[in-house]
Amino acid sequence: MRVDLWTDIICPWCGLGSHQLEQAITKFGKDVELVHHSFQLDETSPVGVSEPVALMLEKKKGIPAAQVKQMTARVEQLAEKQGLWPYIVGDNRAGNTSMAHELAAWATEQGKGDAMWKALYKVYFGQARSIFDVESLVTLAQEQGLDGSKAREVLTSRKYAQQVLEDGRVAQRMGVSGVPFVVIDNKYGVSGAQPVEVFVEALTQAWNEREPSAEFPSNAVCGPDGCELPS
Numbered sequence: 001m002r003v004d005l006w007t008d009i010i011c012p013w014c015g016l017g018s019h020q021l022e023q024a025i026t027k028f029g030k031d032v033e034l035v036h037h038s039f040q041l042d043e044t045s046p047v048g049v050s051e052p053v054a055l056m057l058e059k060k061k062g063i064p065a066a067q068v069k070q071m072t073a074r075v076e077q078l079a080e081k082q083g084l085w086p087y088i089v090g091d092n093r094a095g096n097t098s099m100a101h102e103l104a105a106w107a108t109e110q111g112k113g114d115a116m117w118k119a120l121y122k123v124y125f126g127q128a129r130s131i132f133d134v135e136s137l138v139t140l141a142q143e144q145g146l147d148g149s150k151a152r153e154v155l156t157s158r159k160y161a162q163q164v165l166e167d168g169r170v171a172q173r174m175g176v177s178g179v180p181f182v183v184i185d186n187k188y189g190v191s192g193a194q195p196v197e198v199f200v201e202a203l204t205q206a207w208n209e210r211e212p213s214a215e216f217p218s219n220a221v222c223g224p225d226g227c228e229l230p231s
Helices: 012-028 053-061 065-081 098-109 113-127 134-143 148-157 161-173 196-208
Strands: 002-007 033-038 050-052 093-095 181-184 188-191
Touching (some): 012 033, 012 113, 012 196, 033 098, 033 113, 050 053, 098 161
Parallel strands (some): 002 033
Antiparallel strands (some): 181 188
């Protein structure tokens, strides 16, 4: 059974949601193919440039630094409960993620897509390393056993840029405005960083009932206007 997952790498709910989905797939225990897709929350920022998350949110959303700290601490605490620690959100940097997505697209063609997506989340949220510039991404590619010179060629040529954009357009045509977003068996939609149990329930329903109907309630998501906390 196929599971499609749309995320942006710097979206804190995406890192958490991806982790919980993978746990659910393991717990589900049946043959599931997880396919990663790109969804850029900000396509307009300059490529190769980053700034502190708090500064970005203050400039774009008018959110005071104290409120940013409170918001991001909540996500960090939820991630810690899921075994993701450190999970650096508030003291991180934000920027255009297009090249990181392009690296993941190339890695997928090399048979290392899943490992690259995990590595991108790990170095960004776990270590607050840059995923915004060519040299940082080349280093990451080499750490995953990929050829550094070929990775640099991929990133400087931007040959996967259109593929990454189209990934997001596919989601938008389905009405998706925030991520993470999951489509199970091409028919069951699950929005947000759902608990493991909810993902397992969705996987089980899709496996047992081959009828196009269910859309599970949304939870914590990030959209172009920012990230929401679960109710």
